[in-house]
Amino acid sequence: MGKSVKILAVITFVLLFCSIYLIFSYAQIEKTMLEVQKIFYFHVSSALTLFVAFGINFVFSITYLIKRRSNADLLAASAAEIGLVFCTITLLSGPIWASTAWGTWWNWEPRLTTTLILWLMYVGYFILRSALDGENKKTFSAVFGIIAFLDAPIVYYAVDIWQEGLHPDRGTKWDLETTMQHTWMLTLLAFVLLCVLLIIVQYKQKKSEERYDIIRQKHLGKLL
């Protein structure tokens, strides 16, 4: 691991500790939902972070199709994997909050449904990657990554497009207390940094695996 990655890891974990402290000791308790509202800090932050990760996947998928560089494919795959982790967290923490806030664990409302579709599409992305090999794997997964990302703006604008659902639309004023705003901003920053850190770690591992395969091929070639 490089020195810069280690520094990033330290900053990320310090911010995560601080965010947990702020969530439970500094942020005011919301008046309507009371303590349960504290799920908001991790739920919304992970929901926004998944867009960052899938956005990176989208950018590097395009880069791969233009420049045909293996590094771009590895970065795209790493970002998709981390995006899937954050999407899973969003889909799991959401129903727990919803069960107390809306009185139901799951509702087929636009944002929930489109987020589930997004999750399924990226699961499909990895199924496709495991089914193919070589150049085909890289090209097809890049194309699939671009198509899958088209669902991301639909998730974001879902409530505005369908004009229904339990999630608040983008026009809703949040009226967060100052302590809540500070806490949320710090948690969001910590999550974005964690996402970047995990993408780098995953990328380096995939890169090592690729190098291993190349060396092994050469070694086998020499033996034959």
Place this chain on the structure above:
Amino acid sequence: MMKIVTIVCGLIVLTLFFFAARVPVSLTSDEVSRGVSDAISEENISVDEDIVEKAVLKSVEKLEKRQSTRLKYLASAYIVVWLVFMLYVIRVAMQQRKLDQRLSQLEQDTEESVE
């Protein structure tokens, strides 16, 4: 590196429990009866102290039960979040271990073929 990340994740979970455990302390019946008598004497109202005390105790009980349910939901949400992270970190660490094993095997094979 992955060992450190796993340890830090564990520490985060412990920190989470430490702060999450700092829930408001429940009121004892003594505290409730003292509070009721203080309020009645301060306001100078003529009411049956026992009935008021029972009513207040009952409402405190209900509020605490509701709060406990809310805290259970809050704790389960945070447990789920960190469990997903932990499982992911463990998976990455296992992949790394496998890769290290394969590398050392390749090194061994290369040495043998040179010999």
